[in-house]
Amino acid sequence: MKVVKALDEQKVGQEKQEQTNVENKSGFIRMKKFQFIMLLFLVVFLSAGITTFALAFGKDKVATVGADRAEFNKLYTTYDTLQSGYYQKVDQKKLINGAINGMVQALGDPYSDYMSNTEAKSFHSSISSSFEGIGAEIQEKDTHIVIVSPIKGSPAEKAGLKPHDVILTVNGKSLQGMNSTQAVALIRGKKGTKVNLTIQRPGTEAPVNVSVVRDQIPIETVYGEMVGDGIAKVQVTSFSSNTSKELVKTLNDLQKQGMKGLVLDLRQNPGGLLDQAINISSLFVPKGKVLFKVEDRNGKIKEYTSQNKGTHTMPLVVLIDSGSASASEILSAAVKESAGVPLVGEKSFGKGTVQTAQDFPDGSNLKFTIAKWLTPDGNWIHKKGIKPDYPVALPDYASLPIIDPDKELKLSSASTNVKTAQTMLKAVGYDPGREDGFYDDKTQNAVMAFQKAQGLPADGVLKGDSTVKLMELLREKIQQNDTQLQKAIEVLKDKMK
Template sequence: MKRDSLAFWGKLTIVLASLVFAIMLLVGGTLAANYKGLGNLIKVVTLVKSQYLFEIAPEQIVEGAIKGVVESLDDPYSTYLDKKTFSALQEQIRGSFGGIGVLVGVKGHYLTVVKPFPNTPAAEKDIRAGDMITAIDNKPAKDMDTETAVNLMRGPVGTSVELTILREGRKDPFPVQLTREEISVPTVEGKMVPKEDHMGYIMISQFTENTGDEVVKTLVDLKGQGMKGLVLDLRDNPGGELNSAIKIVDQFLDEGPIVHIDFRIGRDHTFNAEPDKLNMPLVVLVNKGSASASEILAGAIKDAGVGTLVGTKTFGKGIVQTVFPLDSGAGLKLTTARYLTPKKNDIHKKGVAPDVVIDQEVTAQEDKQLDTALRILREKMAS
């Protein structure tokens, strides 16, 4: 056994040496000038093998090296995905996953429940809209981004996760233990607005592979019910699948660019709208939790002048990640491009500013943003 381990270490050192050589050939002089730093990589592995007090698996060294390369980019959106996390991300894109059935957004410094979905573990355990999540499995959630939180709350069906909840009216946080189930949550909800003539309302919670088709179907259904004006709600939508967002924008634009994808190396691409748009008054709701694909949609609507944005400035994530599968079921999510709005505005770390700014208190009883959107839509339809 010991001999096998030594043989593995020997092979690992040879592989790393070959990797250093290959990288130098690929990158050329820039990296060759730092050959001592690359040599240190082999030296560190050798020292760990020969001097480290505790036994460590060679596979752990390799995975740690990969993580270190990605972390050195200092990009919070580029990350190495172990097998479990990569599988969870694929499930999220498909729209079906092992989870607890809750939509979260960021309010202040804390994750806040936007909506628990019916007939899910979250609903059964009385998780409520407005609940603040202060910890996930005892990991503090203050200033945690939604993507990390989602990954922590999702996992294999039958496993458990503990949320620490702070609820208005209760002095102290309290734990809630939940068992993950197979969750298949529709990402689109649509209805005719009660007591309003011919007004439709569509809320998109996130963008999965199915979201574009869901929106198209919902639009057809609402038009069949007499819809002549629409409020599109993108609040607290963290984004997701790019092609779904493009398909939705295409419903509202008759021609021209939807989004420009700007790569570092000359392969930029522009997605253009196809004729035959949905010709009706449109108001779009956005807030700080509207990110990524949501901002592609909002930015295109604003630049094309086909709708009015109401709410607060969006999150400001204007970069595109590509997910690359790796061996052994792992993956790499890497920032590969930035996207620009139709007028070539770079909104990364800036966000999309609404046409009408309306703040919304977390604990407010009335939805001032929605009320404002309906008022504006009413005026548009009357003109």
């Protein structure tokens, strides 16, 4: 049975389920679906009951509201004291926004944010089918801004940014203590403009400066190809509004090309819309089987089950890594625990919470965590991730740090950047004869050979275009020697026998 039929049947069931959810006494109500991309910062949204918040933006209104809320007396007293006694005139909206922001930050939850009306405009502009930026999901972690995953083909990926890289500064401005929304406002910008990031990679000694040229980031999320022996590889880079449709079309096209087994690649996939995770999971999980569970603050658990009547039964293996987060983890856990699909690669990111968002009349916005999500077997993977059935690492050179293109590496230089460059050169076929960080004659000769082969000025100096090209070649080398994909194909062939 074609996959498209499975999706159509699944949609009918899903519509009935959604109607049931509206009537459910637990307080769950349908919310407008958001595609929340912060540099493609995609967050799982669930239908949930939301308490209506009343915001008062005038002094008199604040005093009135506070009359019957004794717990807020200190807050209102502070507000009135600053309004009347501070040595300069204060902006009341800034005070109120600051108070709300402080309240949200006190939760200690990197996935909950208060956005001013200016920040909220950026939030809503992210819902379009494309955006302008560097193409990476970020999150706040331990007062730092950390990259969750760069998007396939994005400027961030081309610049060598990787999951867990910490962004220290943006154009010289420190991000210390900022939330992810504030960081996004600094990082995003018009296509063709440059943003300078200072990056600290775990395990490296010193931070590096990386210049990234912003670009239009299209929301094309599914890439499929035949890789031989009747096996297809389909990469899903995020879960946006059309991902399930894209996947069905791609699978049907691959079936016409003789696909008999499938490797579904969720590596570096930061997540996305919940309905898309449900749609796609239901293609591979039998009808009625649990996809995931949601546990609210009172411990009440709601199960979400596969609605598909025509399950796609083709042999399947799923690839994951540390950049697989949120909706990617929902899908991975669903197929693993409810359909017996093996996972290959590295432990996933570990985001086990669910967020929703509310707009306020003045244009500001509150995004907050409303629940935990659990795997079909009831496991909470938050901060722990999902372990693959077949742990496989990429080659060591796949985790090399970035080289700052603005730094000049030349004869007699000695640094960790030189050491990294020497390792890169050797990996792509230009052996410098040493990898100890000293730039000698052999290293210079290796650089000149590399430059000549790539049509670059053969001056033996690594800087600018030469550095960027070297990192591009290394990325291509990693793709060619994809040990995780090779293992996934091996496992899939065993399933196909």
